[in-house]
Amino acid sequence: MSVQVRSISNSDFDAVHHLLVTNGWAHRIGDVEDLGRLISASQRAVVALADDEIVGFARAITDGISNGYVSMVVVAEQHRRRGIGQALVEGLIGSEPDITWVLRAGRTGAAEFFAKLGFRASSTAMERPRR
Template sequence: MQIRSVAASDLEAVHKLLSANGWAHRIADIEYLGRLISASHTSVIAVADDEVVGFARAISDGLSNGYLSMVVVAEPFRRRGIGQALVQHIVGSETGITWVLRAGRPGAAEFFAKLGFRTSPVAMERSPAQPLAG
């Protein structure tokens, strides 16, 4: 298995992986996915036997704050260390950054806790469809 940066030629395979694993609502089409990846600090894939089997991306200022997003591994390849390798590839070299994420999917909180993430009492979020309260 290889972890590497996403290339333009990978977009179709990444779109297929994300769509098949519960992310279709966040990636309307390949063009949107390409813009999402381009706007990210880091986007990586896991490749096994020439197949994209994992994807992760991060948004960060590169100095103090980072958001880990869309850590996805194809179902048949789970529990093989691929998700951990994706996360380590992104956060491992960024030692001065506080990383945050949303762990709302089943098993996500337990997975990220094993990697050293802890539940925070200070996190808040605002959904994009909500108007600002004034």
């Protein structure tokens, strides 16, 4: 199985919405139009395709110079542990050494996954949670 990571296009929104809803992210995205607004407000959004099917999605907010926030990395359950998540993160953040990337690793296994990609726990981050 070969996997391709590319920038998202408007024609992908329905498939990405389905991927997110079926993989535990429904509470964060609303309907397809809400998802479109989230993606529009993100500077980077990529999808992973396997055999022309969207099996992964990731998005980030960044100034492209100094700071970035990885907001979502989602891989369809049956396609996990095959390097797709890593390919999504690499496609999303690139190799820009001057950008500090942050994220919330709140899901089971997320901290371990991101640690393998060079992220580490920070004692300097602060958070104002949503209400």
